[in-house]
Amino acid sequence: MSRSPAASPGRATRNDVAKLAGVSPAVVSYVVNGTKRVGEATEERVREAVAKLGYRANPSARALRLGSTEMLGMLMPTAMNPYFAQLAHEVEVAAAKHGYLVITSSSDSSVATERVQLEQLAGRLVDGIFLCSTVFDPDLRNLDLAGIPIVVLNNSASVPARDSVGVDLLHGAHLAVEHLAEHGYEEIGLVIGGTTGDEEDGRETGWRESLDRLRLEPGPIARGSFTPDGGYDAMRRLIRTGDVPRALFVASDQMGRGVLKAAHETGLRVPEDLAIVSFDGSLDATYSWPTLTTVAQPLSEMAEAAVEALLGPQHEPRHLVVDAHLVIGRSCGC
Template sequence: MNAPPDTAEAVRAATRADVARQAGVSTAVVSYVVNEGPRRVAPETAARVRAAIEALDYSPNLAARALRKGTSEMLGLVVPDVTNPFFAELAQAVQRAAAQRGFLVTLSSSGSRVDLERELVADLTTRNVDGLLVSTVLTPETLHLLPRPRRPTVLINVSAPFAGYAAVGSDARQGAYDLVDHLLGVHGHTSVALVIGESAERLPEPRERGFAEAFAAYGLPPGPVVRTEFSRIGGYEAIRQVLGWRHRPTAVLLSSDQQASGAYRAVREAGLECPADVALVAYDGTSESEFCWPPMTVSRQQVDRMAQTALEAVLDPRNTPAHQQLPTELVVRRSCGCA
C-alpha cells in the first residue's frame, strides 16, 4: 500500500490553466481579466473568470507578471513623518495619482532620521519598485550620504534644486511672504514672529527668506525667529516662549500646520484669544487648518498637483526638468483677524 502523499505536495497552487478550465475560457482570456487588458473581455465572461479565481483561490505570479510586462507597477514613497497632517495628505495624493496610472505605492516613514532614510531607500531599491519618491531630511550638501538608487528617483516637497536628482516642491519663500504681507498690509501688524522648524533646505530657509523680504518691502526690520521642532510640541513650546516675552509680538507665522496645532493650545492655556490677543497664520494648508478654531489663515501647498507632477517625473525621467516649483495659495480665514 502506498503512503499518503505529503500534505505540502498534495495541496497544489491553482494555475492560470486551472482557472481557464473552470471558467470555460482560454488562458489568454484569464490573462486579459487579471491584467485588465490589453483586449476587452465581455462582462459575463469576465464574471465567470473572477468566480473561478475566487473558487480556486488563484494568485497570479507577480514576479513573472512584472518580468513579462517590464514593470512591477509598484512605487516606493519615503516621508519623514506619517503622523504629520501634511505628509499624510501628500501620501494619499501620491496613492491617488499612482492608482490613476495603475500603480501601487509602498509607503515608509523615516522618522526624520538620516540613517533610517538611507536604509529605506536601499531596501526599496532591492524590492523591484519601478521608481522612488523621497521627501528627504538631507540637505543638498549632505545628499551624497543617501545611497544612489538604481531606480528613477524624484525628491518631493523640496523648494530648491538638488544636483543629480529631479525635484518637486512648493515656493515656500513666496508662501511665507504672502502671509506676512497680509498681516502687515491688511491688519497693520508691525511685530510678527516666525516659528520655524529644522529643515533640509539651505539656510536661510525659504520661509525665513520670505518672512524677512516681506518686512523689507514695508521698510521694517524682520521680526524675531524662534527655532524648534516640526511638531505639535515644538509649536506649543515656541508659543509659550513667545507669549512670555516682555514685548510679545501681535502675530506669529508658524512654519507648519502641525506646529500651529500646538500653538493654539499654548494661546488658550495662557488665557488669551486668537486673533484678538495674538493672530496666528501658518504654512501648509492641510485640512487640519480648516477645522481648527478659529479656522487658520494659511499658505496652502498644492498637494494633489505636487503628487501628479512627481508621478510624471518618476515615470518619465528623460523628459523631466531638474526642479519644478509650484505656487502656493493664500487662503484667508479667521485666525488672522479677517471676519
Template sequence: MSRSSSSSPSRATRNDVAKLAGVSPAVVSYVVNGTKRVGPDTEERVRDAVAKLGYRANPSARALRLGSTEMLGIVTPTTTNPYFAQLAHEVEAAAAKRGYMVITSSSDSSIATERVQLEQLAGRLVDGIFLCSTVFEPDLRNLDIAGIPIVLLNNSAGVPTRDSVGVDLLHGAHLAVEHLAEHGYDDIGIVIGGTTGDEEDGRETGWRESLERLGLTPGPIARGSFTPDGGYEAMRRLIRSDAVPRALFVSSDQMGRGVLKAAHEAGLRIPEDVAIVSFDGSLDAAYSWPTLTTVAQPLAEMAEAAVEALLGPPHERVHMVVEAHLVIGRSCGC
C-alpha cells in the same frame, strides 16, 4: 499526522481559471490585472472561476514578464503629520492612474533611517522612489548604482542632478506676511521649524524679505521642531520672555496647533491679541480653533508632477516649483 508536500493540492494556474471560465488565458489576465475591458458576463465568469479555484496571480512572474514590478516607493519624514499623509495619498492616486501601487514608509526625520528605508525599497525592486528628504540635497549614490530613478518631492530648493518638485516657499511666505501687514500689523514675528541639515528654510528667508520690502522691523524668532509640541514650546518661550508680537507667521499647521494651545493656556485671544498665519493647508488648519489662515500647498498638482517626472518619457532634469495660495481662516483677523 501532517500532510506531505506531495499530497498538498497544487496551486491553481491562469490556465486552470481559463478552462473553468471557458475563456483564453489572455482574458483571465485582462480581468485579473485590469489591463483591458471585457464583457460583463465574461468578467463575472472569470471572477467566479478565480474564487472557486482560489487563484492568485504570481507577482514575481508578472514582474519578470513585464520587466517591471509596477511598484513605487515614497519615503516621508513622518506618517503622522496630516500634510505628509495627504501628500502620500495624492501620490498613490496619481500612480494608480498609471497602474502602479505605492509603498509608503517614514524616516522619522532621521537621515540614518532615511537611508535604511531607501535601501529596503531598493531591495524590493521598486521601479522608482519619491523622497521627501530631511535634507535639501540627500546622498543617493547607492540608488544611482542600483539604477533606481528617484524624484525629490517636497523639495523647494532644487538639486541640479535630480528631478525635484516643491512649492515656492519664498512666495508662500510673502503671501503670509503681506496678508498680516494688510491688517495693519507692523510687529510680525515667526515660529519656524528646523531642518536636519541646519539650512535656512525658505519660509524664514521669505519672511525676512517681505518685512524688508515693507519697511518693517523683523519681530522675534522662535524655533522648534515641525510638530505641535515644537510650536507649543516655541510659543511658551515667547510668552515667558514677554516677547509675543502682535502677529506671527508659523511655518507649519502642525506647529500652528501648538502655538494655539500655548496661547489659549496663557489667556491670549486669537486673533485679538495675536494674529496667526500658518503654512501647509492641511486638515490641522481647518479643524483648529479658531481655524488657521494658512498658505496651502497644491498637493495634487505636486503629486501629478512627481509621477510624470518619474514615469513619463525621458527628459532633461527638471525642477518644478508650484505656487501656494492663501486659505482664509479666522486666526488672522479676517
C-alpha cells in the same frame, strides 16, 4: 482516475483555471488582468473557476513579463503630520491613473533611517521612488547604482542631476507677512522649526525679505520642531520672556496648533491679542480654533507633477516650483 483541477493539491495555476473554465490560458490572463475584452459568458466561466480554485495571479511572473512591478515607493519624514498624509494620498491618486500602486514609508526625520528605508524600498524592486527628504540635498548615490529613478518631492530647492518638485517657500512667506502687514501689524515675529543641515529655511528667508521690503523691524524668533509640541514650546518661551509680538508667522500648521494651545492657556486671544498666519494648508488649519489663516501648498498639483516626472517621457532633470496661495481663516483678524 483523473483528478479535477479543483482537487489539485498546492496553489492553483492559470492552466488549472483555463482547464476548468474550458478556455485557453491566454483568455484567463485577459479576464484576470483586464487587458482584453472577452464575451460575457466566457468571462463569467473564468471568474467562477477563479473563485472555485482560489486562484491568485503570480505578481512576480507578471512583473517579469511586463518588465515592471507596477509599484512605486514614497518615503516621507513622518506619517503623523496631516500634511504628509494628504500629500501621500494625492500621490496615490495620481499614480493610480497610470496603473501603479504606491508603497509609503516614513523616516522619523532621521537621515540614517532615510538611507535604510530607501535601500529597503529599492529591495522591493519598485519602479521609482518619491522622496520627501529630511535634508535639502540627499545622498542618493546607491539608488543611482541600482538604476532606480527618483523624484525629490516637497523640496523647495533644485537637487543636482535629478527631478524635484516643491513649493516656492519665499513666495509663501511673502504672502503671509504681507497679509499681516495689511492688517496694520508692525511687529511680526516668527515661529519656525529647524533644518537637518545648516541651510536657512526659505520661510525664514522670505520673512526677513518681506520685513525689509516693508521697512518693518523683525519681531522675535522662536524655534522648535515642526510639530504641535514644537510650536507649543516655542510660544511658551515667548510668553515667559514677555516678548510676544502682535502678530506671528508660524512656519507650519502643526506648529500653529501648538502656538494656539499655549496662547489659549495664557489667556491670549487669537486674533484680538495675537494674529497668526501659518503654513501648509493642511487639515490642522481647517480644524483649529480659531481656524488658521494659512499659506496652502497645492498638493494635487505637486503630486501630479511628481508622477509625470517619474513616469513620463525621459527628459533632462528639472526642478518644478509651484506657487502657494493664501487660505483665509479667522486667526489673522480678517
